[in-house]
Amino acid sequence: METKLSSKAFWVAVEQRLTACSAEELRAIVRVLAQAIPPPQRQAFLDTLQPGAATVATEQREPASETLLADIDALADQLQEAQESTEDLVEDDDEDSLGPYEEFRKSLTVLFERAAMAFDAGNMTLARTAYHNLFEVLGRADDSGRGVRAADLQDVDMSVAQARYLRAVYDTEPLAHRPAVLCDAMLQVRAWLPGPRPMLDDIIHIAPPPLADQEQFCRDWVAFLRTQSSRDADAWLREGVYLSQGTAGLESLARTEGVQRPRAYLDWCAALEGEGQPRAVLAAAQAALRALPTPLPLRAAVADYLCTAALHLHDTAALRAGRWEAFAAKPTLARLLDVWEVTPSGTARTRRMQQAAQHLQHVLAHPPDQEGLRPAPTQSRQVQGWEDDVESPVWPAKSVLAHAYLLAGDWDAAYQLAAPEQVLGWSSSHNTQGLIVSCFLVQMSGISPGQLPPNLAQLWQWKLQDSTGFVAWHSTDTGEASLLTRLQHAYTEYLPAPTWPHDQQADMLTWCLDIAQRRVDAIVSNQHSGSYDKAALLLAACAELLRLLDKVQEATTLLDDARQHFASHHAFQTELQAAVRRMG
Numbered sequence: 186m187e188t189k190l191s192s193k194a195f196w197v198a199v200e201q202r203l204t205a206c207s208a209e210e211l212r213a214i215v216r217v218l219a220q221a222i223p224p225p226q227r228q229a230f231l232d233t234l235q236p237g238a239a240t241v242a243t244e245q246r247e248p249a250s251e252t253l254l255a256d257i258d259a260l261a262d263q264l265q266e267a268q269e270s271t272e273d274l275v276e277d278d279d280e281d282s283l284g285p286y287e288e289f290r291k292s293l294t295v296l297f298e299r300a301a302m303a304f305d306a307g308n309m310t311l312a313r314t315a316y317h318n319l320f321e322v323l324g325r326a327d328d329s330g331r332g333v334r335a336a337d338l339q340d341v342d343m344s345v346a347q348a349r350y351l352r353a354v355y356d357t358e359p360l361a362h363r364p365a366v367l368c369d370a371m372l373q374v375r376a377w378l379p380g381p382r383p384m385l386d387d388i389i390h391i392a393p394p395p396l397a398d399q400e401q402f403c404r405d406w407v408a409f410l411r412t413q414s415s416r417d418a419d420a421w422l423r424e425g426v427y428l429s430q431g432t433a434g435l436e437s438l439a440r441t442e443g444v445q446r447p448r449a450y451l452d453w454c455a456a457l458e459g460e461g462q463p464r465a466v467l468a469a470a471q472a473a474l475r476a477l478p479t480p481l482p483l484r485a486a487v488a489d490y491l492c493t494a495a496l497h498l499h500d501t502a503a504l505r506a507g508r509w510e511a512f513a514a515k516p517t518l519a520r521l522l523d524v525w526e527v528t529p530s531g532t533a534r535t536r537r538m539q540q541a542a543q544h545l546q547h548v549l550a551h552p553p554d555q556e557g558l559r560p561a562p563t564q565s566r567q568v569q570g571w572e573d574d575v576e577s578p579v580w581p582a583k584s585v586l587a588h589a590y591l592l593a594g595d596w597d598a599a600y601q602l603a604a605p606e607q608v609l610g611w612s613s614s615h616n617t618q619g620l621i622v623s624c625f626l627v628q629m630s631g632i633s634p635g636q637l638p639p640n641l642a643q644l645w646q647w648k649l650q651d652s653t654g655f656v657a658w659h660s661t662d663t664g665e666a667s668l669l670t671r672l673q674h675a676y677t678e679y680l681p682a683p684t685w686p687h688d689q690q691a692d693m694l695t696w697c698l699d700i701a702q703r704r705v706d707a708i709v710s711n712q713h714s715g716s717y718d719k720a721a722l723l724l725a726a727c728a729e730l731l732r733l734l735d736k737v738q739e740a741t742t743l744l745d746d747a748r749q750h751f752a753s754h755h756a757f758q759t760e761l762q763a764a765v766r767r768m769g
Contacts, residue, residue, distance in 0.1 A: 256299075360402065435453040451486055471503075482515055491506075592679060602617050622697050623647075638729040
């Protein structure tokens, strides 16, 4: 994978390599470059080797820069005329097409290139105005909301363009006005362009020269941002503290203002982690968890730093505490499995799953604000400033509570959760009946999940998969497939649990068979043909269990009754016949 160098890093590296080369070594480099030049470009290459060629090239670019703003204004006028006349044009059906605005794509790309040339030439006043006006053009739309957007200019790196614009703003503003003006410009960029939040570090590294008055500016910048209350201002303040005071500054900010600015704790942990100090990360995360309010979802991200450090230090006690804190802050299925996997098997694990179930009951009884429940873009937490779900609360699916009950061996609580549910809609992670019925069947079989007969094995697999699908976006895991694998492993460790009392097993078997027959009747009688295979699978799985329990006649009766009752439903009969063949 190619490493993308900033403009500043590139030119610094160029100067370093030129300085390190002798005259003869430079001649050798030029000869190698000359060998790679295609024949039609050889004369142009020779021209660049003339003394003063760089000065000539700069002089040749400058006349074009003089008309840059006029050319941008002219294109803006042309675009406005096109937008005002769109009602006379036929709508293009291709969603990826710019339609009547296609002709502006190349012109805008060239104008962005010319703005970049002005920036590289050090003409910051021109670059500032040019980029500002170009971004405004990208914000224009017709009555249908169509226009040329940043994403339409594939040959323009908009993150570089916005950094150049903001650097030009910085360089052309006097020190006294710089914080307020730069803040406004950064907020304006947020409105113009989608994507990551622009950061001061982007501005620093977009050009080789160091920021003028950087030390004084950082002090003024932080002081100004303390008067602002937006999330952006908080992010920029924390970055400013880090750039000016380092990790020690973040520690001070977290300890003094961490309750008001909880992300300061995350930045402190991230900085320490980046410095390779796991013991310090562990101490910082523990301090954060002591200070931050218990219901705060951000505690999960803090606990993740704690767990990473604990793993590095082989601190099992800290790891277990961290996994629990992360689950308590964001009770997802993945985090429930995190807790399961680090807890010793036996009584300790049972007790921990019981605690998890109690916590989930409380959370489900007090749903958070729905605004915080939307999935966030998939981004690494290391991408500073990008939107994430760190502060969003989690409202778990009922299937997570079902798993906590089942893994705790609280069969009665699981039954009470599933009994009122509908016999249809089992694929929803909020309908726990299918998961719990299938788990009961596995438990009563007395067989490890890896050794189940085919229909029961498939039913169990489907119900586990259904319970992971909806909740996968909450997970810190790599995805639904990995979550399913972990869930399967947990139940393979656990099932079958100690044998139920005879009376309890008899009652649960009767209930499961009743639910199965009601579900099959609801599916087939209502001609939900897309679910005939599921109905047949459930019946065959129940028959397999009855055979394992030496109730062969009852298994035969169960299947015969279904064949007779739904004799006219040929598609269902075909599915049932296939399921019975799998039984062998």
